[in-house]
Amino acid sequence: MRIFHVNTFTDEAFSGNPASVCLLEEAKDADWMQQLAKELATPVTSFIEPANGHYRLRWFTPTMEISLCGHGTLASAHVLWNNAFAHKSDHLIFQTNIGTIEARFHDDWITLHLPAMAITEVSPPPQLRQVVEEPYEFVGKSALDYVIELSSEEAVRHASPNMEALQQLDARGVIITSASHSPDYDFISRFFSPSQGIAEDAVNGSSHACLGPYWRHKLGKETLLAYQASSRGGWLSLHVTKEKVALSGKALTVFDGLLRI
Template sequence: MRPLKIYQVDAFTDKPFSGNPAAICVLDSRGDADWMQMVAQEMNLSETAFLYKEADGYNLRWFTPTVEEELCGHATLASAHILWQEGYINKDQAVKFYTRSGLLTAAKRDGWIELNFPQEQDTEIMAPKNLLQALGIEAKYIGKNRLDYIVEVESEMMVRAIEPNLALLATVSARGVIVTSVSDDKEFDFVSRFFAPRDGILEDPVTGSAHCCLGPYWMQRLGKSELMAYQASKRGGIVKVQVTGDRVLLGGRAVTLFKGDLLV
């Protein structure tokens, strides 16, 4: 097996050591899923993306250290960044990604990378067993989409102060849990955090796919379709969100930390 190129990128940030790190592995052809899962476990990041040329775009798959994911924003943004930066495609060319969540695209817009993702609208529900106990909070609202729970709380201070019982949260049947509130900072419309211990991610630093739910959620409550979001993890990151039809445009920046050869 000849060496494969692998990169590590910080996504949804323009500064190293912030945002959400993802590993990007560029394959010659379709890879073996068990091998990809082992590589993702070795990289030990929230997501490792694997892509190879397919038709007029790239096939793209995402793996946490423990499972293959249905949808991931930051590793998609990081993948587009690498394809442009490393000359796999022309810098002014939009990228098509063929994924488990259908066709996703990436393009450059005013110095940002813009992803075109499906909406993941939630439906209001009663709290499932262990959810609020695990989060240790009172909720203003609880909803569920096909992937995650969304929990609105009273203030940004509450979002930032949450210290969930992650073992208990892992018993809640969902990919993850979004906790959100309006922002205290006038630069941003809302803030959030994202926990996915069931999928091997204790707290995800910046979760693009969560904003496929957060975008339409806050559009309905704030009365605006273009929003600026901050994910208030320890690393932190900024996401531009625009809701258009049944899609959500997610804007972010990215920084490459290193690149190398995968030898096995």
């Protein structure tokens, strides 16, 4: 059974968000997948299984199965196309626990089509005020996460969230974001999700399903460039409509090998 280590939302080594991708030769149960994800110890391990002309896809962190993972999906598409398991002219359909995700390849970019997520403005709960220091420009909540807009790019880059307080929140995680002062990007963000076993995600794709519509409304642009300002860093291109976010990024295989168990 082949396993790949892929850096996503980058085309350079030692940056972007790493993921393991496992090409299943036979069905495996969730306990086996969880044990392997713990053994590999990357932020996410993706498990791909052919299914009726499409692909069944599941994602596991070292501690739990998760319902949605953008960078794990990007890594999976990259492995299938770059190792001739699928033609680059074909679009891929992944069947997941939350529905289907479509992926396309063009000019070294992989594009995922995700449902757009709305953000509803909320009053910050007391626990959230302990996570990231005020002042806030905006506080909202998507179906998955709290979203905090801070006053500047520097505030986002220098934030040091309280992880203990973050774990008490009724959400998958917390996104902090701001407009960018760089001509290279429209906005930046960081994403924290210790409840999933990920203190800070290097580059989180699924969070941009709500960040895209948010910044589309604020900046009046359907096409956006985003940078995730983690220590590894990574960049994404977004095209946002009312219903969908087309999220594009690059990927790089670092190594691959054979699983012998």
